[in-house]
Amino acid sequence: MEACNAVEREVDKVLSKFSTISEHADRVLRYITNYIEALKKEYDDGPSDHELTATQILILKQSLNKVRSTVQKLTTDHRDLHSTVSKVGKAIDRNFVSDFASTSREDVFSTPEQVQLLNQEAGLKVEDEGKEPFSELNQILDCLKLRDLGPALQWACAHRESLEAQNSSLEFKLHRLQFIDHIQRGPAGQGEAINYARTHFQQFVNRHEKELQSLMGMFLYLPHGISSSPYSHLLDPNMWVEIYDVFTRDACSLLGLSVDSPLSVCVNAGCTALPALLNIKQVMLQRQVTGIWNGKDELPIEIDLGQDSRYHSVFACPILRQQSTENNPPMRLICGHVISRDALNKLSNGNKLKCPYCPIEQSPSDARLIFF
Structure with a gap:
């Protein structure tokens, strides 16, 4: 709020000074105009063959000097006003930091209404058939955020052959999390955990034998609590973050898509590079060396976009x-x-x-x- 007040004070100074200069200029110009018109009328009323006297010539010279001085004064006032206006821009730069990264926040277009608005502004027409796979994946990801594995397991079972073809362990990790959810209930959930393991883990014996042995070892420590056992790492909440990332990566790979949105990558890279490019552009303009660099496929300086942007x-x-x-x-x-x-x-x-x-x-x- 203080930043807005600082800019508002500078704007008030501009408005006050503009009002003062405007009133003064109107008053002075009106006086000069009337004075010149009076001299012209007096000259027109005189005889046609009348020659100007020395006194009249002096009056005309004084009038011309008065007009010149008035114009110079108005020019000076206008220059001072321009200087005051420029202070407003400096106050904005001083009190407000340019946050280019705000354009790439995930919550900017997170709601369906905002997405629809973006599509309208961009003139994009997305058919319902094209949106169906993405809508399904987004619904599954929303369920994973709520720790609901049901939709993800159904999707993984429906695409089992494709996932196995790309050597994915998504389905096993989903079943593992579901098994751990049962066994976390303690001895009361032991029966459900055993039945779940008998039903779903047999197909993963060849590929995930060691992981299955660890899961079966959790039964030994069930009466005393798994959190104090050698298998406590399997209760790490970060496993939910991992399954979210694994599902996103494998599902996008199955659809032939990049995990990161190309638009998001471009916007993030641009937001990272833009401040440095603006600074170098300003320096080049100040030093009048803009004609030195004219490369089309390279930047005038090296800009580090971070490890995530190295492909x-x-x-x-x-x-x-x-x-x-x-x-x-x-x-x-x-x-x-x-x-x-x-x-x-x-x-x-x-x-x-x-x-x-x-x-x-x-x-x-x-x-x-x-x-x-």
């Missing part, structure tokens, strides 16, 4: 200090050192090439394209 290895040529591209890939020399193709071509002297890091001479044709 492939990056090689920067130690000779040219440039990042490798498809047209300028990394090349491995026979001595083991790696440089870019452009650097290789520049260092080559006919059929000879001397490694810039060691004295080994070799042929440029011996260099091999490598992939990180």
